[in-house]
Amino acid sequence: MKITYTARKVNLRDNFKERVEKKLKKFEKIFSEDATVNVVVTVNKNNQTVEITIKDNSMVYRVEKTQLEMNDAVDKCVDVLGRQLRKNKAKLEKKLKSGSIDDLFEVPAEEIAEEEFEVVRTKQVPIKPITVDEAILQMNLVGHKFYMFTNVDTNQVNVVYCRDDGAYGLLEPTFDD
Secondary structure, three states: OEEEEEEEOOOOOHHHHHHHHHHHHOOOOOOOOOOEEEEEEEEEOOEEEEEEEEEEOOEEEEEEEEEOOHHHHHHHHHHHHHHHHHHOHHHHHHHOOOOHHHHHOOOOHHHOOOOOOOOOOOOOOOOOEEOHHHHHHHHHHHOOOEEEEEEOOOOOEEEEEEOOOOOEEEEOOOOOO
16 A cells, blocks of 8 residues: 655654554555555644545545544544444455455454445435535535535536535546546
8 A cells, every 4th residue: 555644734753654554554455555545634723633545446435533642543543444344344345355354353243244225215306507606505505414416617416515624525526547
């Protein structure tokens, strides 16, 4: 795995980078050699946020945690990533290296049964061309956490969403090579 670091409002020390590499080393069995890891560390007042994004083939795994200390945030991120992989073990084994998740985690027998994703509601939504600002306004008016629309500027289907920090995000389609 190739790890890149981005530091916002902080200088990262070598011992922090070594800690991150040591923590992520246990996931090397799962991901391919071509996997890329982006670690973003942001310091805001008393909080330190660590965001880890792993891209492997067409799969993206993302975890973000905020703690008082960045080392604690890294520990939480690795724990959450491990839980995500364990929870979706059966589905991920089809996409990732076969059997490698078994080597990393001991999963109790009652959790081995493959969990099916159940769609409990299907909804038709009109996708009319509007601006991003109009989409955010519409999302807020209906009280949802996301809103799908056709972007008037690009004529593509986009999604705006409300982030945990209260800011807004925009999802735009892209095609991997």
